[in-house]
Structure formats: C-alpha cells, structure tokens
Amino acid sequence: MIGAVCGAAQSKLNVLFISIDDLNDYISPLDHHPGLLTPNFDRLAKRSVNFDNAHCAAPACHPSRVAVMTGVHPTKSGIYRNLFGAYGPRWRHESKVLEEAVVLSQHFRDHGYRAVGGGKIFHTLQWTPGDSQNDANAWDAYRGDPLDPISADWPRPEFTKTQDQNVGFTGKRPLGRHLFGAAPLSLNASQGDGAVVDWAVDQFKAPGDQPLFLAVGLFRPHIPWEVPQQWFDLYPEAEVQLPEHLKKDLADARSHGREGWHKWVTDNKQWKHLMRGYLASISYVDHQLGRLLDGLDASPIAKNTIIVLWSDHGFHIGEKENWEKFALWDQTTRTPLFIHAPGVSKDGAKTRQPATLTDLYPTLCDLTDLPIPEQCTGKSLMKQIQNPVAIDSRTSLTSFAFHRDGNEPSHAVSDARYRYIRYSDGFEELYDLENDPNEFKNLANELDHAEIKSKLLEGIPKNAATNAGIPQNSPYHRGRRAK
Numbered sequence: 001m002i003g004a005v006c007g008a009a010q011s012k013l014n015v016l017f018i019s020i021d022d023l024n025d026y027i028s029p030l031d032h033h034p035g036l037l038t039p040n041f042d043r044l045a046k047r048s049v050n051f052d053n054a055h056c057a058a059p060a061c062h063p064s065r066v067a068v069m070t071g072v073h074p075t076k077s078g079i080y081r082n083l084f085g086a087y088g089p090r091w092r093h094e095s096k097v098l099e100e101a102v103v104l105s106q107h108f109r110d111h112g113y114r115a116v117g118g119g120k121i122f123h124t125l126q127w128t129p130g131d132s133q134n135d136a137n138a139w140d141a142y143r144g145d146p147l148d149p150i151s152a153d154w155p156r157p158e159f160t161k162t163q164d165q166n167v168g169f170t171g172k173r174p175l176g177r178h179l180f181g182a183a184p185l186s187l188n189a190s191q192g193d194g195a196v197v198d199w200a201v202d203q204f205k206a207p208g209d210q211p212l213f214l215a216v217g218l219f220r221p222h223i224p225w226e227v228p229q230q231w232f233d234l235y236p237e238a239e240v241q242l243p244e245h246l247k248k249d250l251a252d253a254r255s256h257g258r259e260g261w262h263k264w265v266t267d268n269k270q271w272k273h274l275m276r277g278y279l280a281s282i283s284y285v286d287h288q289l290g291r292l293l294d295g296l297d298a299s300p301i302a303k304n305t306i307i308v309l310w311s312d313h314g315f316h317i318g319e320k321e322n323w324e325k326f327a328l329w330d331q332t333t334r335t336p337l338f339i340h341a342p343g344v345s346k347d348g349a350k351t352r353q354p355a356t357l358t359d360l361y362p363t364l365c366d367l368t369d370l371p372i373p374e375q376c377t378g379k380s381l382m383k384q385i386q387n388p389v390a391i392d393s394r395t396s397l398t399s400f401a402f403h404r405d406g407n408e409p410s411h412a413v414s415d416a417r418y419r420y421i422r423y424s425d426g427f428e429e430l431y432d433l434e435n436d437p438n439e440f441k442n443l444a445n446e447l448d449h450a451e452i453k454s455k456l457l458e459g460i461p462k463n464a465a466t467n468a469g470i471p472q473n474s475p476y477h478r479g480r481r482a483k
Helices: 039-046 061-070 104-110 192-205 259-267 271-297 357-367 382-386 447-457
Strands: 014-020 049-051 114-119 182-184 212-218 225-227 305-311 337-340 396-400 410-414 418-422 428-432
Touching (some): 014 271, 039 271, 039 337, 061 104, 114 192, 192 212, 192 271, 225 271, 305 357, 357 382, 410 447
Parallel strands (some): 014 212, 014 305
Antiparallel strands (some): 418 428
C-alpha cells in the first residue's frame, strides 16, 4: 500500500491541492508559447508526472470545479454551464445527482485529515462578492469568508472609476468595467494571490497530529489581466508573439458564437496588448507557485506531501476567433496537470495518455489508501503515475451545453493522438493533434479516418444528462444569504 511505501514518519501522506484559474497550455512544460517565462512550472514538472493530455470535464469554471470536487462528470450531473447568483453549494440543488455528494475535502476530513482551503476552489469571481458555490461545511477551516473568498484580495485600477471603457475604441468592449482588459496594478503584501500563498505557507507550519489536506486556489491568470508592473515589464508589447492562428479557421468547424469578441480585439488592434496581459498574469502566478513550493520545501512535511496542480480548463487568446473558454477544441479544454507522490510517481516524466479532471478524486484516494466513493465517475491515474508510458484504453471526455443548443450537450473525446468533437446537432470535427496541433484541418469527413472517428465516438455516453438550470427554491440563492 502507498502509506507503507512512503515511510514511517507519518502513516498518511499530506496533500497539497493547487488550483489555478484559466491557465492554458502556454506554460513551458507544455507548449511553451514563445518568450513565456514560467521557471516554477518547469520546477514542478521536474518533481512530478506531467499529464500532457489532460482535459477539463467542462470548459467553464463552475461545472469544471464541481466535477473535480465531487468526482462526478457533467454527463451524469447535468451541470455543464456557469450558473451565477449562489451563496453556498447550490449545485446540490442544481443537480439531484449531487444532492448527497461528498466533497473531496470532506472525504479526506471524514478519514482523519485536517481539511483546510483558501482562494478559489469552487466558482467565484473577484467582482461578484458573495456569489460563491463553495461548500463551507466541507472544510475544517477556510481562509477568510468561504462564501466570499477572493473579492477582498483584488483591488482595481483607478481607471475603472473615472473612464468610460469604450472611449477611444470602435464598438462596444465585451463585458463591462474594463474586465476584459489588461493593465498594471499595485498590490500590497495582503492582496492578490500572494496573500493566499502566505496563508498556505503558514498552514505547512501549523502543528497537529492529523495529516493535512490543503487546497490552494490561485485566481490569476483569470481576467482582468491586472498584475504588478514588473510582470508586464517581462513582455514588451513589440516583442509579444500572437498564438499560431489561421484566417477563416472556422470554415470547416462549427461556430462558437463568440466571434464578436475577436472582432472587437482586431478592430481596435488590442490582440498584442491583451496577450501581453495574459502572459504577465501567467508569470505572476508562476512566481506565486514558486513561493508556495519554497514554503513547502522549508516545512516539516516537505518529504511526505502529495502535490497536485490543475487548472479548471484551457483558454483561447484569439485562436479560432475565440477568447476565454466555452468551446470544445483542444486549446479550450486541455489543462495543466502535475502529480507528485513521494516514493511513487516517476518524477520528471511526461505522459500523453489522456486524463479527465474527474480522475483526480479517485487518484487521490488511491494515493492515500482511502476508499473511492461510489459517486465518482472517473478512473484513478495511478497506472500512469507509476509508469507514464503505460498504455490503456481510456479516453478523455469534455462536455458542454452551448446556449444556442438549449439543454442538449455536445462532447469532445481525446485519445493519445486524435480529438473528436460531436455537437448536439450532429456536426462532427476530428483532428490529428500529432500532425495538426492547432486543429486547423477538420478530418471528420475523410473516409480514411472513419474507423478512428467511430472508435472515439464510443467514448461519448449514450444517455448523457441534459443541462441543469438554476433551481427555483434553493436556500443557497444569493438573495437569501444571511444578513
């Protein structure tokens, strides 16, 4: 058993569970966007298994995070989209399947761990204070207000109070209040993701006779791309390189319906500026990751702590004329995933075997000798952690309900080489990621790929749940929050 392998210093391994918001595959251990500096992601990759082909369960914050924290895929729960206006775990009423689901942190607490969390683990935003789907009862302690965990950490630049965001631009900027924008921001030591890291490092030092389950949620590089000037200085705008892209890339693909965002960006020549903000925000969070690893390495639990790092989904910066997420291409669903298990993981190795983030719950149970709850729909990644080149028949599965499609979900499946997308209206896309990593050429109608397409189709559930909406009578509606 894993506990026996890892030595007698402690019968149970600690768990450091790191979530980073809206982080795509630009980082250096994955696709390494030209010029991007992420030394601490490299550092983590050298001490963990890098799951190079990991995918979110849904390409949006709320459904992805609920899926990770319950181990239940949207195709079973029906939660495919962001649902706002909650004050507490309203997902228990959004989906009857999740009404009695045991949250990952609660499962560890039920088995003798001290479970503490801070920052963004369940869905919340810096500009929506008191709108959170966190389950406060799933933790022994949470940094600050578990139902308003990050808004106080993030001030905004002064321009949001004094300047119309559309002045000097053609057309109307997506979103409001400069939230779709990039600008330097002054942060003191008690603000930003750095404050969450400071709190987390203190948890490493806290005495106790229980093993620790510590969840740390870092908010950048989520919009708005506002971080201190020093991170913008790493990327002079003239040197910023845009992502590889193809004009009329949507000609053989299904529209995502968000082309208007890209039109505003290109009409106003903002692509490089916004890319600069995203890169600066990634380097900012890379620095915070380094501080977190430093704190762990200097602590008494350094040698018997599992490290898991994941992001809730991928991200587009203009690829396929898309910004943010809410699509099913590889760029939108592929997420960093690193797992280190003392004495078990083949650290420094990379695997192209597919994974879905719902696999994390059973994986952590396997690594700590805990029972896997029946609610879990994923499969443990233990095989690849021990032997990254091991091959099995698993595929990844990402699902999303596009608003234009009503409540019927669409799905994407990946194996080690190919990606297949089947939309709710029957439209199909197939990409050879080995030869076409940017998904420029849709092979779905090529006869010589029919067998591959048919095989990947088997990875899509035949009776996927329809999309769940906001329940009418949940006590967790934001308007019913305690005064």
